[in-house]
Amino acid sequence: xRRVGIIAFQGAxxxxxQALRALGAQPVQVRTRAALAEVERLIIPGGESTxxxxxxxxxxxxxxxxxxxxxxxxxxxxCAGMILLADELTTSAPEHRDTERTPYIGGLAIAIERNAYxxxxxxxxxxxxxxxxxxxxxxAVFIRAPAVRSCGPSVRILAQFEGAPVLVRQERILxxxxxxELTEETAVHRYFIDRV
Ligand code: GLN
Numbered sequence: 316x317r318r319v320g321i322i323a324f325q326g327a328x329x330x331x332x333q334a335l336r337a338l339g340a341q342p343v344q345v346r347t348r349a350a351l352a353e354v355e356r357l358i359i360p361g362g363e364s365t366x367x368x369x370x371x372x373x374x375x376x377x378x379x380x381x382x383x384x385x386x387x388x389x390x391x392x393x394c395a396g397m398i399l400l401a402d403e404l405t406t407s408a409p410e411h412r413d414t415e416r417t418p419y420i421g422g423l424a425i426a427i428e429r430n431a432y433x434x435x436x437x438x439x440x441x442x443x444x445x446x447x448x449x450x451x452x453x454x455a456v457f458i459r460a461p462a463v464r465s466c467g468p469s470v471r472i473l474a475q476f477e478g479a480p481v482l483v484r485q486e487r488i489l490x491x492x493x494x495x496e497l498t499e500e501t502a503v504h505r506y507f508i509d510r511v
Pocket of ligand 1: 394429
């Protein structure tokens with residue numbers, strides 16, 4: 316059975332585990348480098364990117380995840396997870412300027428703004444067209460979500476919301492500004508475990 320790690324310090328990790336089980340994969344909670352070594356791919360969930368980043372750093376996981384990514388491990392980041400994978404953070408919020416560091420893990424050639432959707436609306440659900448994944452629209456929950464402000468040429472846009480990319484892929488890195496694990500729809504997880 317395919318063992319898929321989920322960084323499990325904080326946030327929506329159990330919902331990712333449910334989606335993986337529904338698809339016949341085995342979720343593995345990752346809080347240590349030893350646990351990371353046991354998995355073949357990794358999900359970095361939503362939550363608070365500063366907190367998850369700090370805890371990963373403390374466990375030496377930032378460096379180890381980077382190394383595994385360089386060796387070809389597929390990674391899927393949702394929301395805060397997308398922030399941790401971004402090469403660049405841009406912020407217009409003065410309260411964030413001191414705490415932002417760029418990048419945490421990095422590797423994904425996007426510039427991202429934290430809490431960008433959150434300023435107008437804390438959280439909302441919508442449907443997105445993602446033809447590469449699914450013929451019908453997929454439901455997407457946004458919670459104080461980051462916005463992708465620019466993408467490098469190696470980044471493929473798989474879904475957009477109001478003209479901005481919200482699901483992107485660069486080789487073996489997949490990232491979503493929204494939370495696919497908070498709906499019953501498993502198309503994004505299926506895409507990650509079968510095709511990334
Ligand atoms: N606002 C959070 C952050 O900046 C992300 C929110 C989420 O993961 N739902 O880390």
